[in-house]
Amino acid sequence: MISGIWTIAKKEGLHIRRDPRSIAMMFLLPLLMMMLYGYAINMDVKNVKIGVIDHDWSPESREVVSRFDGSEFFSVHRYYPSRDEVRKAIESGAIKGALIIPADFSVRIGRGKNPPIQAIIDGSDSNTGKIMQAGMQQILGSVVFGAGNLPVLFTVEPRVWYNPDMEGVNFIVPGLVAVFLMMIATILTSITIAREKETGTMTQLRLSPAGPAQIIIGKVLPYTFLAFMVGSLMLVFALLYYRVPFYGSPWLLAGLSIAFLLASLSIGLLASTVANSQQVAMAGGLLGTMLPSIILSGFIFPIRSMPQVLQWVSTVIPAKYFLEIIRGIMLKDIGIQYLLGQLFALLLFTLIVLAISTIRFRRQMRI
């Protein structure tokens, strides 16, 4: 059994080595996507329109507003009388955020206290939101009023609407890793089997004493390893280039990603029992994994704000669970005890999909 698996895996390794262009693509494409993503961030954030609610209407409050208006980050769109008006303006897209200056702003500056300014950020666009947050902090931190000789510092309490967990890059990058891992594992698996059907070597393989389990495990192993390498590379890139923090245990993440990879691979196997050509396998794999993983997993759109039906659908998207795992471990250092539910969901998913594909595979083996 073991030596049979090893024989298949070794052969699969040869195929991979003979096709350096595909490997290069597999490693470069994710990095390219991550770079593009970073480029998009830097482009986006200039002269973002914000609104102001000024309850104080003092020289001090106007000074703050003019600092914002004068910065390259923001331009002040207009003043609003109430939060309701601000909310409507954000919903309509007229502004991306607002500053609320409390009524006692100048009075408290006079007393040498730190008066809080509330910042509201439209969290539905988390890239911009993240940058806005940093920009506001930077501007408010630089505003210094002379009260005696004491500098007064501001406290920013950003309230993020629509996407309260927004973490910007930190949030998106682990998501990218999840989506790519899933895509690579699924597509490679389905293509490797479809290719053998297409060229006729599958028949030869089935005629050899290697059993279905050996064939499948032997084929899956090298690609799991590859997907692992790609995932690790993406993470290292994220840590170095975007300085995304990694608070939790890399070992826990590595272990749980195996569960996620298994789920992805099982989808690939299922696709391969349907597809007879590499193109179909590729297209099916892309549609079946990439779109749901991007749209329904919480990668970009928070699940909480989806319509109820889509929320139900999201419970059968493996990427949703892996996103919770990778974000939880990297950003919040949560332990295995909080991730058992996700682990269980991934394993259950794998088991069900694997059962369906094995039944289909067996049936095709001997019609």
Add this chain to the structure above:
Amino acid sequence: MNHDYAVDVEDLTKRFGRFTAVDHIDFSVRRGEIFGFLGANGAGKTTTIRMLCGILLPSDGKGSVAGYSIMTQSERIKQVIGYMSQRFSLYSDLTVRENMEFFGGTYGLKNQKLKNRIERVTDLYGIGDFLDQLTGDIPLGWKQRVGLASATLHDPQILFLDEPTSGVDPSARRQFWQTIYQLARGSGTTIFVTTHYLEEAEYCDRAAIMHKGTILDLDTPASLKSRYSKSNMEDVFVHVIREHEGELTV
């Protein structure tokens, strides 16, 4: 079932939905025999071979290969047979040696034993020059020999060849058949071969004429020719099919 037979089949039938691809056929192949299956496209040759090799479950009937039941012992069968298909089915992005190492490996051959076997078939089929070339890059006639080498690495008792010479030029075909001949006579390997080059039937000890899923006649080429008083197998084949179709339309 008689265990002296390499292949023994009774009422073997395969239906795909409503369509019957193989229709209650009976035949036996003796050990060491070169047994030919003649038939036009779609006659059911490949379907029969797939059932015998244990990768397709019969709809009806029974059969044994090397004494093992094709219904229940396909794993045992796979160990003792070799197969080479009409579609060239080695990995074209692997070298000849890597292909042989791989397929040998699936039969549990390894290390020195694997090396020895590869050396032996390399000499036997004269493919030494191609060992380290990518299989996709070598000429078709040689590919067939490489396929044969790879299919016989594990010393199969029975070799199934499904249109092994299709698309190969006549001189390469003659060479190929000489090799098959040596294999059968030299090491006693049973050969089960399908072809639609009817003149190739002359190389067989016995040949079955298959048509639309049934076997119309089965005998040695010599007695087939004398029974139908024809000078070659092509005429025999045409005659048998005409006779059969005539019966149907009357």
